[in-house]
Amino acid sequence: MDLRKVKSLIDLVSESDISELEISEGQDKVKIVKTAKDSGSYPPSISKDYITSHNRQEGNNSSDSSLEDLKKQSSVKEEGLLIVSPMVGTFYRAPSPNSAPFVNIGDQITEGQTLCVVEAMKLMNEVPADKNGEIKEILVENGQPVEFGQALFRLA
Structure with missing residues (x-):
C-alpha cells in the first residue's frame, strides 16, 4: 500500500470522530486506532512538530504530501x-x-x-x-x- 495513502488515512482518523479504521487492499491490511483520551493528543505515529508545522501550512492544501515532506519538515x-x-x-x-x-x-x-x-x-x-x-x-x-x-x- 502506498505510504501517501496510509498517511492520508492517519490524517483522516485523527481529524474525525472515527475511533478505528481498518482497510484491506489486496494482501495489504492497515488498521488505525485512535487513542481513547481525546485531550488534543495526536496519534503516536505523527510528531507534534509535524502537526504544528502542518497546521501553519493549511492554506497550502497539497494532496501530494508524502514521507519526503515529513522528512524535510522534521x-x-x-x-x-x-x-x-x-x-x-x-x-x-x-x-x-x-x-x-x-x-x-x-x-x-x-x-x-x-x-x-x-x-x-x-x-x-x-x-x-x-x-x-x-x-x-x-x-x-x-x-x-x-x-x-x-x-x-x-x-x-
Whole structure:
C-alpha cells in the first residue's frame, strides 16, 4: 500500500470522530486506532512538530504530501540530520540474526545505501539513506518496534 495513502488515512482518523479504521487492499491490511483520551493528543505515529508545522501550512492544501515532506519538515535539527522510519514495524540493524549490521556509529554512508530493515507484516523493508553523511548516533535498539516517522539514525 502506498505510504501517501496510509498517511492520508492517519490524517483522516485523527481529524474525525472515527475511533478505528481498518482497510484491506489486496494482501495489504492497515488498521488505525485512535487513542481513547481525546485531550488534543495526536496519534503516536505523527510528531507534534509535524502537526504544528502542518497546521501553519493549511492554506497550502497539497494532496501530494508524502514521507519526503515529513522528512524535510522534521529531519533538520541543530544536532544533525535524522533518518526516519518509513513505516510502523520492527527495527533490525542486520539482514539476519547472524549477519553484521548494515552500519555502525562512525560509518560514512552514501545516498541509497541500506541502513537497516523494518519488518512489517512479515515483510522485510530496507531503509535506504536519503543523503550522504556519517552515522553519529543509532537511536533505536535492534529488535525494537518503531513508528512511522520515528527517528532511527542521526547523521553528522
